[in-house]
Amino acid sequence: MNxxxxxxxxxxxxxxxxxxxxxxxxxxxxxxxxxDQLMEQLKNLEEAHPELLTSDSPTQRVGGQALDxxxxxxxxxxxxxxxxxxxxKDLQDFDQRLKKELxxxxxxxxxxIDGVSIALVYENGKLINAATRGDGQVGxxxxxxxxxxxxxxxxxxITVPRLEVRGEVYMxxxxxxxxxxxxxxxxxxxxxxxxxxxxGSLRQLNPRITAERxxxxxxxxxxxxxxxxxxxxxxxxxxxxDFGFNVNPQAxxxxxxxxxxxxxxxxxxxxxxxxxxxxxxxxxxxPYAGRSLMGQTIRxxxxxxxxxxxxxxxxxRLLDVEVNVGRTGVIAPTxxxxxxxxxxxxxxxxxxxxxxxxxxxxxRIGDRVLIHKAGDIIPEIIxxxxxxxxxxxxxxxxxxxxxxxxxxxxxxDGEVAFRCENINCPARLKESLVFFASRGAMxxxxxxxxxxxxxxxxxLVNKVADLYNLDLEKLISLDRMGNKSAQNLLQAxxxxxxxxxxxxxxxxxxxxxxxxxxxxxxxxxxxxxxFFKVSEEELAQIPEIGPIMADSIVKFxxxxxxxxxxxxxxxxxxxxxxEKLVQRELPLANKTFVITGTxxxxxxxxxxxxxxxxxxxxxxxxxxxxxxxxxxxxPGSKYDKAxxxxxxxxxxxxxxDKLNRQ
Numbered sequence: 001m002n003x004x005x006x007x008x009x010x011x012x013x014x015x016x017x018x019x020x021x022x023x024x025x026x027x028x029x030x031x032x033x034x035x036d037q038l039m040e041q042l043k044n045l046e047e048a049h050p051e052l053l054t055s056d057s058p059t060q061r062v063g064g065q066a067l068d069x070x071x072x073x074x075x076x077x078x079x080x081x082x083x084x085x086x087x088x089k090d091l092q093d094f095d096q097r098l099k100k101e102l103x104x105x106x107x108x109x110x111x112x113i114d115g116v117s118i119a120l121v122y123e124n125g126k127l128i129n130a131a132t133r134g135d136g137q138v139g140x141x142x143x144x145x146x147x148x149x150x151x152x153x154x155x156x157x158i159t160v161p162r163l164e165v166r167g168e169v170y171m172x173x174x175x176x177x178x179x180x181x182x183x184x185x186x187x188x189x190x191x192x193x194x195x196x197x198x199x200g201s202l203r204q205l206n207p208r209i210t211a212e213r214x215x216x217x218x219x220x221x222x223x224x225x226x227x228x229x230x231x232x233x234x235x236x237x238x239x240x241x242d243f244g245f246n247v248n249p250q251a252x253x254x255x256x257x258x259x260x261x262x263x264x265x266x267x268x269x270x271x272x273x274x275x276x277x278x279x280x281x282x283x284x285x286x287p288y289a290g291r292s293l294m295g296q297t298i299r300x301x302x303x304x305x306x307x308x309x310x311x312x313x314x315x316x317r318l319l320d321v322e323v324n325v326g327r328t329g330v331i332a333p334t335x336x337x338x339x340x341x342x343x344x345x346x347x348x349x350x351x352x353x354x355x356x357x358x359x360x361x362x363x364r365i366g367d368r369v370l371i372h373k374a375g376d377i378i379p380e381i382i383x384x385x386x387x388x389x390x391x392x393x394x395x396x397x398x399x400x401x402x403x404x405x406x407x408x409x410x411x412x413d414g415e416v417a418f419r420c421e422n423i424n425c426p427a428r429l430k431e432s433l434v435f436f437a438s439r440g441a442m443x444x445x446x447x448x449x450x451x452x453x454x455x456x457x458x459x460l461v462n463k464v465a466d467l468y469n470l471d472l473e474k475l476i477s478l479d480r481m482g483n484k485s486a487q488n489l490l491q492a493x494x495x496x497x498x499x500x501x502x503x504x505x506x507x508x509x510x511x512x513x514x515x516x517x518x519x520x521x522x523x524x525x526x527x528x529x530x531f532f533k534v535s536e537e538e539l540a541q542i543p544e545i546g547p548i549m550a551d552s553i554v555k556f557x558x559x560x561x562x563x564x565x566x567x568x569x570x571x572x573x574x575x576x577x578x579e580k581l582v583q584r585e586l587p588l589a590n591k592t593f594v595i596t597g598t599x600x601x602x603x604x605x606x607x608x609x610x611x612x613x614x615x616x617x618x619x620x621x622x623x624x625x626x627x628x629x630x631x632x633x634x635p636g637s638k639y640d641k642a643x644x645x646x647x648x649x650x651x652x653x654x655x656x657d658k659l660n661r662q
Contacts, residue, residue, distance in 0.1 A: 008052055011042040015058040019150055020157070020244055047636025056126045056154040060147060070203070071141040073131035075119055076164060077223040080136060081299055082282065082306040088261050091283070094305045095257035102290045108233040109263045110251040112280040112306055113218055114195045115170030116202055118146065120219070125159035127152070132202070136299075145202055148211035152219075157244035161226040165240065167219035171198040172275050173377050175214040180378065185328045187417025190353055193374050194277045216276070219245035233286045253286065264307050271309065272344040280308040313372045313382060316340040318365055321352070321396050325404045325427035331418045333358060333396065335369075335381055343373040350379035354416045355398040362386065366393035402427075410555045412511055413548050422561040423508060424463035430456050432509055436464055439605070440515045441507035442496040446489040454478045465568035467493055501528060501578035504569075508562075511552045519612070520544050521553075522578035528566060529576075531557050586615025594622050596639055597632030599652055610659055622647060630655045 015038055021029050039058065046053045053060075085091050098105050117133040130146035131139035146152055149169065156163070171179075176194040183190050191197035201213040222236045230236045234253055241247045250267075254260045264281045271278050285291055285303040294302040320336040333352040340347055350371055352358050363369065367384040374380045399409055402420035404427040409418045423432045433452045437444035444467070455461040460474050470493065475486035505518040513521070524542050525531055531553065539550035556562055570576055593611050595604050595618070602610070607630065608618045622629060622641040629635075629642040629649050642649050650658065 005052060008042065008045050008049070011038060011045065012057055014038060015042065016153070016155060019058065020153070044634045044636065047634070050637045050640070058154070060154065069205070072134070072138050073119075073129055073141045074138050075131065075134075075136070075223075076121075078136050079117060079119060079133045079139070079166060080296060080301055082304055083300050085283075085305050085307045086310070091257050091261055091305070091307060094283070098285060098290070098294065098303070101293060102285075104287055104290065105256075106286045107254040107257070107260050108237070108251055108284045108286050109254050109260050110220055110282045110284065111218075111248050111267065111274075111278045112282045112308075113168040113170050113248070114193070114277040114279045115168040116195065116199045118142070118167055118169050118202075118217075119223065120146070120152065120165050120167070122156055122160075122163040122165075124161060125156040127154050140203070142202055144207045145204065145210040148207055149215050149217055151217045151246040153244040158242055160228060162224065163222070163226070163243070164224040165219050165245065166221040166223055167217050167245070169198055169202055169215055169217050170194060170276050171201065171213065171215055173277060174275065177377050179213065184332065184351075184353060185326050185330055187328075187330050187354075187412075187415045187419065189416060217246055218248045220247065220251075220282075231288055233284050233288070236288075260307075264309075268309055278309075280306050282306050311372065312343050313370050314340045314342045315368060315370055315385070316347075318363065318367050318369050318381070318384075321365055322349075323399055323403045325402060325420055325425060327428050327431040329420045329422075329425065329428045331399065331402065331409060331420060335363075337369075337371070337379075340371065342371065342379070347371065347373075347379040350381055352381060355396070355418060356416045358396050364389075364393035364395055366390070405561070407559060407561050410559070412555065413551045419511070421511075421556050421559045423565055424561060426462075429461075429463070432464060433461065433467070435509050436467075436507045437496075438507075442499055442503055443492075444489075444496050445492045446485065447492070451478070451481075451489070454481075463568070464565055465572055468497070468569070468572035468574070497572070497574045499575060501526065501576060504528070504574065504576070505531075508556070508566075510556045512549050513552060517545065517549060526578045527576065528570070532563070588614040588616035591616045591627040592619050592625060593617065593628050593630060594619050594626050594638055594642070595630045595632070597635035599630075599632040599655075601652065601656065607655070614659070628655075628658075 015035070018030055018035055018038070042057070043059050046057065046059055085094060095105065119131050119133070119139065120127060121129050127143070127147070129141060130143045130152075131141055133139055146169075147154060171194040173194065176191070176197050179197060180190045191200060197213075198215060201210050201215055204210045219240050220237070222230055222239065228239070230239060237247050237251055252259075252263050254263060260281070260283050267278070267281060283305050285294065291301070291303040296302055317338045318335050319338060322334045322336055323331060324334055325331055332354060335350040335352050337348050337350060352363070361381065361383055363381055363384045366389075367386070368388040369384050370382045371379060372382055398418050401407065402409055402422065402425060405420065405422050405425040407420050407422035407425060410421050411418050420428065423436075430449075430452050433447070433456070434449050436442055437447035437452070447467075452461075455467075455470075455478070458478065460470065460478075461467060470490065472483070472486050472490060475481055475489060476483055481489075500522070502515075502518040502522040505513065505522060506515045520542060521531075521539075525534060534553070536547065536550040536554050539545050539553055540547055566576075588611060593616050595607055599607055611618060619626060622638050622645065624645055624647075626642065626645075626647045629638060629647055630652070631639050631642075631649055632652055639649065641647075
């Protein structure tokens with residue numbers, strides 16, 4: 001075996017071991033930084049030797065290629081659903097049915113995870129496909145997305161010719177809360193529960209989005225196995241652990257149905273303390289021999305049943321609605337409730353998410369309402385109880401003005417959210433300042449979240465333009481702000497005044513307008529005053545500027561407080577012009593660049609901006625249409641592709657020379 005092959009295999013095995021320790025055993029042996037270093041080493045080796053790349057490599061967990069649609073996979077063993085039990089008597093009836101047919105009856109009781117059922121197929125120890133349950137016979141091929149889930153091994157710890165297993169992909173409660181909070185701040189529709197969130201995440205056509213969602217899994221059944229005989233469900237769960245799967249540790253062997261019921265009673269009390277949502281307990285006949293004798297119906301096995309917990313819902317009264325402004329300007333209603341105990345805590349407030357949902361559910365102030373906790377976390381009103389109305393209830397109306405700063409409220413096309421567009425609104429000021437100072441915007445080095453927090457809390461900055469009123473005496477009054485740091489920050493603020501207009505447009509944080517669209521806009525609108533005059537129709541004529549972007553721009557510049565902010569920035573000497581660039585006169589016009597490897601003198605973002613400032617284009621892949629490949633350290637396979645196609649390759653010195661000559 002030659003050196004690269006040996007090194008790559010060694011790194012892969014080491015990474016797989018550490019993934020198993022971290023994600024399955026929850027017992028890491030190395031730090032995150034050390035793990036990242038090992039992964040980077042493997043990526044570099046695989047880029048240098050693409051012929052050695054395999055589908056089960058740890059580097060292949062996040063696919064780079066988005067899908068057009070999902071294919072379908074026929075299940076070798078149908079993925080059946082389960083009959084339900086809702087009481088001790090239902091469990092007793094199930095037990096009696098088994099005992100009529102079988103001499104030996106014992107059970108494995110397992111948590112019923114509220115997620116998405118999946119089937120995984122391995123050949124010679126390697127994951128070859130993964131599918132959703134679908135209709136039980138045919139499911140959607142979600143292999144590329146399943147590979148992003150760290151608790152699912154791409155290669156088994158023990159190799160068998162073929163293995164097919166069933167399990168559940170779920171979203172942890174903490175991730176569900178984070179994701180819904182993020183969606184609410186963006187004014188997007190939220191997920192109703194972790195199960196829907198997991199399903200939506202698993203069915204993303206872009207696997208990178210799935211990877212960002214921190215999905216997890218528990219595997220609980222062996223559907224088919226070659227080379228081994230499994231005699232009991234308890235043995236099956238241990239075998240799954242041996243293979244390297246994440247198996248729920250709460251599964252319990254029970255001698256009889258009374259032990260099963262006692263287990264369900266314990267879990268009903270503890271379920272709210274678990275980091276994932278469960279909606280019951282799955283009760284399975286433990287001996288496999290009995291399963292064959294009991295058989296199955298068209299839709300469900302006769303040897304298993306799902307004991308479902310009763311839905312935890314409580315009735316209370318909606319006393320009032322509080323309207324709040326989030327850090328991104330989204331205006332959302334919060335219910336003030338008569339206190340009620342539910343899912344382990346006393347609830348007196350509940351998210352109402354957005355005013356469309358309030359109207360859809362016909363919820364009114366004074367209503368009797370039914371509430372629950374979405375994902376066992378977020379108190380939420382399920383519905384109103386109109387039959388109990390007295391006639392004194394009040395309809396909830398969205399505000400016309402921001403409750404924090406008084407600015408007019410806007411609602412952009414295609415969004416459910418009402419927003420305050422005032423960049424200086426106290427509710428969103430800190431967020432506005434951090435973004436305003438970020439590298440892709442005004443690039444004020446040294447003004448991160450911690451400094452912004454102090455500037456606002458101390459009262460030194462009450463609006464964006466106040467940044468340009470800061471002086472040395474004010475800055476050194478802040479904690480951990482020395483004389484040198486203060487001087488550097490003041491210089492960075494002064495330098496930001498010279499940024500081109502497209503940077504300022506980006507920094508203003510206009511909804512739906514990023515750095516790329518800001519550049520496109522300022523090639524047509526070269527003075528800030530042009531933005532106050534332009535109409536939606538005129539904006540829509542600009543290439544790559546659609547009606548939603550046009551709507552955002554017009555509404556932002558129509559807000560008097562934003563007009564006032566821009567006037568103040570202009571008075572402070574901030575540049576409000578973009579030099580009119582004629583593309584044919586730019587030295588790198590129509591030249592396409594690909595950047596690969598690590599540059600010493602600048603980041604890739606800075607290199608890309610330098611190329612674009614001179615009229616060049618950036619591409620992520622090398623083709624015959626590529627004019628130049630800029631190669632830093634450890635350039636990888638793009639370098640080889642460029643050499644193969646005869647594309648001009650620039651090292652860092654040559655690249656800098658090309659920029660400086662222009």
